[in-house]
Amino acid sequence: xxxxxxxxxxxxxxxxxxPRWRRVARVAAAIAVGGLVLAACGSSSAxxxxxxxxxxxxxxxxxxxxxxxDTPAPGNVVPQRPAIAMKVDNYSLGPAxxxxxxxxxxxxxxxxxxxxxxxSITRYAAVFQCRNxxxxxxxxxxxxxxxxxxxxxxxxxxxxxxxxxxxxxQTINASQLVNVDLGTHPALETNPPGRYAxxxxxxxTAAIWNAISTPKKAPAPIFNFSAKPPPGKAVSQVHLDWSVxxxxxxxxxxxxxxxxxxxxxxxxxxxxxxxxxxADGVQNQAQNVIIQDVTITYGPWVxxxxxxxxxxxxxxxxxxxxxxxxxxxxxxxxWTAGPAGTPTVFLTASGHPLTLAPGRTWVExxxxxxxxxxxxxxxxxxxx
Numbered sequence: 001x002x003x004x005x006x007x008x009x010x011x012x013x014x015x016x017x018x019p020r021w022r023r024v025a026r027v028a029a030a031i032a033v034g035g036l037v038l039a040a041c042g043s044s045s046a047x048x049x050x051x052x053x054x055x056x057x058x059x060x061x062x063x064x065x066x067x068x069x070d071t072p073a074p075g076n077v078v079p080q081r082p083a084i085a086m087k088v089d090n091y092s093l094g095p096a097x098x099x100x101x102x103x104x105x106x107x108x109x110x111x112x113x114x115x116x117x118x119x120s121i122t123r124y125a126a127v128f129q130c131r132n133x134x135x136x137x138x139x140x141x142x143x144x145x146x147x148x149x150x151x152x153x154x155x156x157x158x159x160x161x162x163x164x165x166x167x168x169x170q171t172i173n174a175s176q177l178v179n180v181d182l183g184t185h186p187a188l189e190t191n192p193p194g195r196y197a198x199x200x201x202x203x204x205t206a207a208i209w210n211a212i213s214t215p216k217k218a219p220a221p222i223f224n225f226s227a228k229p230p231p232g233k234a235v236s237q238v239h240l241d242w243s244v245x246x247x248x249x250x251x252x253x254x255x256x257x258x259x260x261x262x263x264x265x266x267x268x269x270x271x272x273x274x275x276x277x278x279a280d281g282v283q284n285q286a287q288n289v290i291i292q293d294v295t296i297t298y299g300p301w302v303x304x305x306x307x308x309x310x311x312x313x314x315x316x317x318x319x320x321x322x323x324x325x326x327x328x329x330x331x332x333x334x335w336t337a338g339p340a341g342t343p344t345v346f347l348t349a350s351g352h353p354l355t356l357a358p359g360r361t362w363v364e365x366x367x368x369x370x371x372x373x374x375x376x377x378x379x380x381x382x383x384x
Contacts, residue, residue: 287359
């Protein structure tokens with residue numbers, strides 16, 4: 001018999017299992033509900049306030065400009081090195097190889113000075129500072145007395161040349177110029193094939209800067225620059241009839257905003273005007289052309305075996321008339337040069353600074369009284 005206090009035993013009742021389709025539905029419903037909960041939890045609008053990102057600070061870097069051109073410096077850094085003035089020949093007697101043209105490297109110069117030497121031939125001092133010329137520069141020729149007059153304003157530039165007469169070399173050694181004679185630095189000299197003496201001496205800007213120990217200092221600017229030109233006269237061309245070998249035309253080219261250089265290789269009666277092309281096919285050109293009227297005397301030194309007298313352009317502690325070509329205009333003014341080491345001052349006729357356009361400047365050290373013809377721009381008269 002069972003114990004009187006023992007609970008009554010309940011029979012085990014088994015409920016039938018729900019059909020399979022109902023179990024699947026319940027699982028799906030649970031997953032759906034969980035997904036909604038997770039979505040709600042992950043919603044930034046429901047649970048996370050929008051956080052404003054910190055304001056982005058834009059750092060403006062000032063543009064560093066080359067001292068001799070007022071153009072942006074490569075890599076925004078002006079190289080701390082002196083200017084190099086390469087004496088490049090411009091003699092033209094006839095077909096190559098009996099002439100200096102076409103020259104190399106002038107299209108990388110910051111400033112080009114053109115001076116008269118004996119026989120009214122011209123020669124260049126191509127000045128490099130901000131950029132290396134990627135290839136050869138030349139042909140390099142001998143120094144002249146005028147080099148000291150032209151280049152002393154550049155603060156101890158390296159004058160690269162090949163020799164010169166003794167009085168000229170003595171004058172250079174006593175000046176602010178650093179005498180770099182390739183005749184005494186043969187390792188810096190290159191003689192490319194296809195060129196013949198005396199038009200076969202070349203060098204590179206990199207070789208000069210690497211070999212010559214100088215103070216690591218850039219020159220101060222020697223020109224004033226502005227984007228807006230002073231009032232001037234619109235001209236399309238200026239003709240400088242320097243000599244038979246240097247009958248020069250400067251023509252304004254609006255698409256490039258440069259003055260393009262040409263030569264008359266014909267005669268006065270039958271002109272044959274051709275572009276002044278360099279060895280790489282680039283035409284000589286500049287944003288600015290300064291025609292600096294300078295008094296030139298001859299002698300007392302004899303420069304060559306033909307009896308040609310040294311041409312001496314008197315610039316230091318002098319003054320005169322200047323014509324500046326920029327932006328398709330010619331501005332007439334004055335120039336005044338002080339002692340060595342100070343820049344030449346160019347002023348308008350009203351006494352204001354005669355400013356240049358940023359870019360390359362070509363300085364013509366032109367004899368006072370030599371022919372100069374400017375062609376004005378003729379504007380069409382509106383129909384009445």
